[in-house]
Amino acid sequence: MERINNVADLEALRESLHAAHDPERPVVRVCLGPGCLAKGANKVSQAFRAVIKAKKIEASLQPLIKETGCHGFCSQGTLVNLDPFDLFYVQVKPEDAEEIVENTLLKGQAVERLLYGENGTRYRSSSEVPFYQMQQKIVLRNAGVIDPLKIEDALMAGAYASLAKALTTMTPEKIIDVIEASGLRGRGGGGFPTGRKWRIAAANARKNPGSVYVVGNGDEGDPGAFMDRTLMEGDPHAVLEGMIIGAYALGSNQGYIYVRMEYPLAIRHLTLAIEQARAMGLLGRNILDTGFDFDIQINRGAGAFVCGEETALIASLEGRAGEPIPRPPYPAEKGLWGRPTIINNVETWANVPCIIEKGPDWYASLGVPHSTGTKVFSLVGKVKNSGLIEVPMGITLGQIVDEIGGGVPGQDRFKAVQTGGPSGGCIPYELKDTPVDYDSLSKVGSIMGSGGMIVMDQRDCVVDVARYFLQFLEEESCGKCLPCRLGLKSMLEFLDRFAKGQGSQEDIGELHSLARAIMKGSLCALGGTAPNPILTTVKYFEDEYLAHVVEHKCPGGVCRDLITYSIDPEICNGCGLCIRNCPQECISGEKKKSHTIDASACIRCGQCMDVCPVDAVMVA
Amino acid sequence: MSESFGNIEAILDRFPPQPEHLISALQDVQAKFNYISPATMRAVCDHLGVPISRGWAVATFYKSFSLVPRGMHDIRVCLGTACHLKGGGRIVEGLERELAVEREHTTKDLQFTLETVRCLGTCAIAPVVMVDEEYVGEANIRSLKKQLKKI
Numbered sequence A: 001m002e003r004i005n006n007v008a009d010l011e012a013l014r015e016s017l018h019a020a021h022d023p024e025r026p027v028v029r030v031c032l033g034p035g036c037l038a039k040g041a042n043k044v045s046q047a048f049r050a051v052i053k054a055k056k057i058e059a060s061l062q063p064l065i066k067e068t069g070c071h072g073f074c075s076q077g078t079l080v081n082l083d084p085f086d087l088f089y090v091q092v093k094p095e096d097a098e099e100i101v102e103n104t105l106l107k108g109q110a111v112e113r114l115l116y117g118e119n120g121t122r123y124r125s126s127s128e129v130p131f132y133q134m135q136q137k138i139v140l141r142n143a144g145v146i147d148p149l150k151i152e153d154a155l156m157a158g159a160y161a162s163l164a165k166a167l168t169t170m171t172p173e174k175i176i177d178v179i180e181a182s183g184l185r186g187r188g189g190g191g192f193p194t195g196r197k198w199r200i201a202a203a204n205a206r207k208n209p210g211s212v213y214v215v216g217n218g219d220e221g222d223p224g225a226f227m228d229r230t231l232m233e234g235d236p237h238a239v240l241e242g243m244i245i246g247a248y249a250l251g252s253n254q255g256y257i258y259v260r261m262e263y264p265l266a267i268r269h270l271t272l273a274i275e276q277a278r279a280m281g282l283l284g285r286n287i288l289d290t291g292f293d294f295d296i297q298i299n300r301g302a303g304a305f306v307c308g309e310e311t312a313l314i315a316s317l318e319g320r321a322g323e324p325i326p327r328p329p330y331p332a333e334k335g336l337w338g339r340p341t342i343i344n345n346v347e348t349w350a351n352v353p354c355i356i357e358k359g360p361d362w363y364a365s366l367g368v369p370h371s372t373g374t375k376v377f378s379l380v381g382k383v384k385n386s387g388l389i390e391v392p393m394g395i396t397l398g399q400i401v402d403e404i405g406g407g408v409p410g411q412d413r414f415k416a417v418q419t420g421g422p423s424g425g426c427i428p429y430e431l432k433d434t435p436v437d438y439d440s441l442s443k444v445g446s447i448m449g450s451g452g453m454i455v456m457d458q459r460d461c462v463v464d465v466a467r468y469f470l471q472f473l474e475e476e477s478c479g480k481c482l483p484c485r486l487g488l489k490s491m492l493e494f495l496d497r498f499a500k501g502q503g504s505q506e507d508i509g510e511l512h513s514l515a516r517a518i519m520k521g522s523l524c525a526l527g528g529t530a531p532n533p534i535l536t537t538v539k540y541f542e543d544e545y546l547a548h549v550v551e552h553k554c555p556g557g558v559c560r561d562l563i564t565y566s567i568d569p570e571i572c573n574g575c576g577l578c579i580r581n582c583p584q585e586c587i588s589g590e591k592k593k594s595h596t597i598d599a600s601a602c603i604r605c606g607q608c609m610d611v612c613p614v615d616a617v618m619v620a
Numbered sequence B: 001m002s003e004s005f006g007n008i009e010a011i012l013d014r015f016p017p018q019p020e021h022l023i024s025a026l027q028d029v030q031a032k033f034n035y036i037s038p039a040t041m042r043a044v045c046d047h048l049g050v051p052i053s054r055g056w057a058v059a060t061f062y063k064s065f066s067l068v069p070r071g072m073h074d075i076r077v078c079l080g081t082a083c084h085l086k087g088g089g090r091i092v093e094g095l096e097r098e099l100a101v102e103r104e105h106t107t108k109d110l111q112f113t114l115e116t117v118r119c120l121g122t123c124a125i126a127p128v129v130m131v132d133e134e135y136v137g138e139a140n141i142r143s144l145k146k147q148l149k150k151i
Helices: A007-020 A034-038 A041-055 A094-105 A151-156 A161-169 A172-182 A194-207 A227-234 A236-250 A264-279 A310-317 A346-358 A360-364 A397-404 A438-443 A462-476 A482-499 A505-521 A525-529 A532-540 A542-549 A577-581 A607-611 B005-012 B019-033 B038-048 B052-061 B081-085 B088-099 B141-150
Strands: A027-031 A064-068 A080-083 A087-089 A116-118 A121-123 A213-218 A254-259 A284-287 A292-300 A341-345 A374-381 A387-392 A416-419 A425-428 A452-456 A565-567 A617-619 B073-078 B112-117 B129-131 B134-136
Touching (some): A007 A151, A027 A041, A034 A041, A034 A227, A041 A064, A041 A094, A080 A094, A087 A094, A151 A264, A161 A236, A161 A346, A172 A194, A172 A360, A194 A236, A213 A236, A213 A310, A227 A236, A227 A264, A227 A346, A227 A374, A236 A264, A236 A292, A236 A341, A236 A346, A254 A264, A254 A310, A264 A292, A292 B019, A310 A341, A341 A346, A374 A397, A397 A416, A397 A452, A425 A462, A452 B081, A462 A525, A462 A542, A462 B081, A482 A505, A482 A542, A505 A525, A505 A532, A505 A542, A532 A542, A565 A607, A577 B141, A607 A617, A607 B141, B005 B019, B005 B038, B019 B038, B081 B088, B088 B112, B088 B141, B134 B141
Parallel strands (some): A027 A064, A213 A341, A254 A292, A374 A452, B073 B112
Antiparallel strands (some): A027 A080, A284 A292, A374 A387, A416 A425, A565 A617, B073 B129, B129 B134
């Protein structure tokens, strides 16, 4: 890999890469995102290679196999895109490779059965598929398109052009102006205006000369969220480019990316991207001959949710236990090693090159005032089309779930959507017209958060979900401040009792006032936002809480102490699977005749329901 | 899983003797030896110039560090929100019964360590279980039992 010495070199390299690429040569893009990998995408990719090799096609005409990051439509994996045909195949299996090579790559014909179909329509191109139609990809512009392990691929897609523009035609001050004018706000959940944060740090750095640091927060800890993972795996150079531009604007020479250890692939891709950028001189000394030095180091998280909080993250970077400290001073004033530090979520960083390229007015025209641009969400749970989406801010919750997500399977409406992870809230179906932007979401008691969007249906219990998040936070509380350490425990005790059908109506009021106290008294956002799931569920689903404590019933059929399992004799085909799998051995019945559960011995583990091939096990 | 000091020195050589490298060094040590023993902890702390109390403080604060030997195979059951809604909890219970081991513990024969994790970031194919490096999406206890028998 040759070093790029200046902007002219960079553009010459980009041109030569484009010139060497024959646009007629077929390209097979196999999605190797986490969803597709779990469905055997690796084997699909290998099958393509094997089939193409066996066909002995002349080298210059041979189709290129590209292994890309996540393309988004995870529930339909393995996904394969084929150029120049603009075809999009779903649920591709290794054994389909032969037919695709023969018919599509060699003859240019579509394999109809692999096209995505919905309501009787088959879609040829991914851009026509309803799941993608309302999306607008900025952060994920290259994810699912480029091979994230090859910097050349990223360069052909335009990577580092914004860096060249920023370094050679803009002053640091001008860059901060542009970011501020774009209206970009922090994508990690807080929503603080990015430009303002940078301006504060830059001012502090002037007042107090010395080192300045930039940090990419990739410690995506919210359960039910995988936006950052997909970005770091699918287009690591977008994050790096944003950080280099930010570092130049702030006069920083050292950056860090903090990635949680549960994402080994993201760490691998980022590490490789950094090595390649370094080899090309896009990181390191005298970047593009501008005299600007900057390098990035990766730090792996060690399994602590609280390290997503910026002061805890700094403690962890310094090699200490990740306990937060009170703010102010904010990291922009006193951060890593006591020096001004900018911490932005990796998604925020990935927006930066686009804003530099297309200008702040363009960016501000997307989304809605005060929440500009797009946001990436992981749309999961009880929704037909699940996966990763990027939509303009201001789209409604209902549009996301029903139009992009295709609604809830087997039910006509969702019950609630949980946004913002453990710090967020449950928004009921009645508020489906709520626009998804920072301010509207906080108005209904939830938050934008990092972008997890979990759809719940009538078979889910809001008391159980509130309890789930509390359990999570109680485990993850670092224990430094009392309101969080003991308060979360006490709240959990209430919910544990509710889940057993115990407690009283007054307890719901007590829980409410405890929640308020924890919000006010906690040291950091972990405790400060922990009551959100409870406050929103009590507000919107009070009847369900009352059903638990007054009627001792769980309407969703989830809370174990309040349910009974039985077998529908009309549906049961007598296969015996439940009998063999019941740990209590409390199911009986003859072969091919309906089985019955002995309720007195049943521990309600639900194993019978999970193994039943005909869904005969009912819960009430 | 021997703990020869020759091996640990190769790891420590990668880190300049500064306290900030404590977490990274412990991570690499654990990756190599599969847990942090008192001897390896002492070696790491001596090398970085960190009091041993701080070494233990860090190792017990972060969940990913194990202070006891782990099993040959890792089974990680995701209990992220999507997996929770889709029955991840029932899968852990099923595996606890199947392997006769509690979650976050290792079987007596040191074959399996059964762990729960809060989100593997593969929510679209919930419930998810990771058996060593392999993701099992839309997992169910029946197929998992079969898979474990094969190992």
